[in-house]
Amino acid sequence: MWGRTLIERFTVGCRKSKSQGIRVPYVVRACSGPALPVDRLTPLQAATLWRQHFQEEGVSEPDHSSQYIIAHVLGAKTFESVKKEALSEFLSPEKTEQIWNLCAKRLSRMPVQYVIEEWDFRDITLKMRPPVFIPRPETEELVEIVLSDLQKKSGPLCMVEVGCGSGAISLSLLKGLPQLKAVALDQSENAVNLTKENALRLGLENRLEIYHFDILKDAATVLSHCSGVSAMVSNPPYLYTEDMSSLQPEILCYEDPAALDGGADGLALIKQVLILASQILLNHGRLYLEVDPRHPPLIQRWAESHLEELQYVVTKQDFNNRPRFCILQKEETNEDHK
Numbered sequence: 001m002w003g004r005t006l007i008e009r010f011t012v013g014c015r016k017s018k019s020q021g022i023r024v025p026y027v028v029r030a031c032s033g034p035a036l037p038v039d040r041l042t043p044l045q046a047a048t049l050w051r052q053h054f055q056e057e058g059v060s061e062p063d064h065s066s067q068y069i070i071a072h073v074l075g076a077k078t079f080e081s082v083k084k085e086a087l088s089e090f091l092s093p094e095k096t097e098q099i100w101n102l103c104a105k106r107l108s109r110m111p112v113q114y115v116i117e118e119w120d121f122r123d124i125t126l127k128m129r130p131p132v133f134i135p136r137p138e139t140e141e142l143v144e145i146v147l148s149d150l151q152k153k154s155g156p157l158c159m160v161e162v163g164c165g166s167g168a169i170s171l172s173l174l175k176g177l178p179q180l181k182a183v184a185l186d187q188s189e190n191a192v193n194l195t196k197e198n199a200l201r202l203g204l205e206n207r208l209e210i211y212h213f214d215i216l217k218d219a220a221t222v223l224s225h226c227s228g229v230s231a232m233v234s235n236p237p238y239l240y241t242e243d244m245s246s247l248q249p250e251i252l253c254y255e256d257p258a259a260l261d262g263g264a265d266g267l268a269l270i271k272q273v274l275i276l277a278s279q280i281l282l283n284h285g286r287l288y289l290e291v292d293p294r295h296p297p298l299i300q301r302w303a304e305s306h307l308e309e310l311q312y313v314v315t316k317q318d319f320n321n322r323p324r325f326c327i328l329q330k331e332e333t334n335e336d337h338k
């Protein structure tokens with residue numbers, strides 16, 4: 001596991017009504033939190049106070065939430081990395097007010113990553129802004145799988161990412177592979193702008209082209225901008241629509257639903273990615289997908305019956321041992337030999 005971590009992501013956050021057995025999404029109560037203290041507090045005291053308050057208000061990961069926010073205000077990434085003495089020194093009134101303002105945002109269920117406006121993904125730190133999707137730890141594993149495959153290839157490489165969000169996947173692959181060039185696409189203007197900003201911050205902008213394309217509407221344009229690539233990567237929206245209303249309030253209230261909702265069977269965008277992969281990839285080029293654990297056999301069957309040139313290679317498990325990553329490969333067809 002890399003960098004800063006928060007555990008709960010994509011957890012279904014609904015409760016069942018006892019009387020009707022139906023799903024009732026959480027209602028986030030408006031609450032203001034403890035008043036700005038008159039007496040001076042140390043970071044340790046502030047962390048304890050806010051942990052208790054988050055706990056009382058049902059905010060998930062109360063400990064990590066208060067610690068990451070206070071560490072951020074103190075100019076550090078984690079509480080553990082703040083000097084011991086600094087944790088017991090009184091906070092200035094300005095820093096106390098900053099902590100109170102940020103913790104109030106967390107109290108309204110804003111994810112910590114949006115509260116502190118940045119997050120770590122593998123060995124890079126990315127700027128975060130709602131409603132652009134917050135990268136999840138499983139996606140670090142997807143990147144590892146792609147990296148270890150591409151590292152075996154020699155010469156210049158080009159890849160396409162569909163649905164780049166904050167740029168997490170493309171930027172960490174570019175960082176790890178100096179011979180790689182990438183094209184990143186997203187239907188969201190917010191995502192495209194954030195990927196551009198993150199690419200500039202990391203000094204990777206010269207090897208990355210970023211386009212505001214919707215692959216369901218602009219397939220022809222996508223094809224004209226990307227062809228002959230060695231790899232295609234996507235962590236597409238793959239949730240089943242019926243599961244959307246029961247997501248945690250952090251996700252429901254702040255993240256773009258278009259980054260999550262994959263339609264009735266979660267496969268709406270995935271099928272289009274498969275079609276594009278069969279047209280964009282070079283022979284022996286590979287498509288790497290992050291999906292729901294129910295998807296791999298469905299994807300294999302669909303690709304086999306619709307796309308002769310795309311062979312299903314393997315399903316890989318995530319760190320929870322769930323089948324989450326699909327690899328497919330473009331093969332020469334009889335047509336190609338003619």
Ligand SMILES: C[S@@+](CC[C@H](N)C(=O)[O-])C[C@H]1O[C@@H](n2cnc3c(N)ncnc32)[C@H](O)[C@@H]1O
Nearest residue numbers: 133135163164165186187188214215216235259
């Ligand atoms: C699950 S997020 C993944 C973001 C990022 N790759 C990551 O792993 O953190 C899916 C992304 O796909 C984008 N997306 C959804 N539908 C799309 C479409 N039709 N065309 C292009 N991008 C799309 C969303 O805007 C979102 O940024």
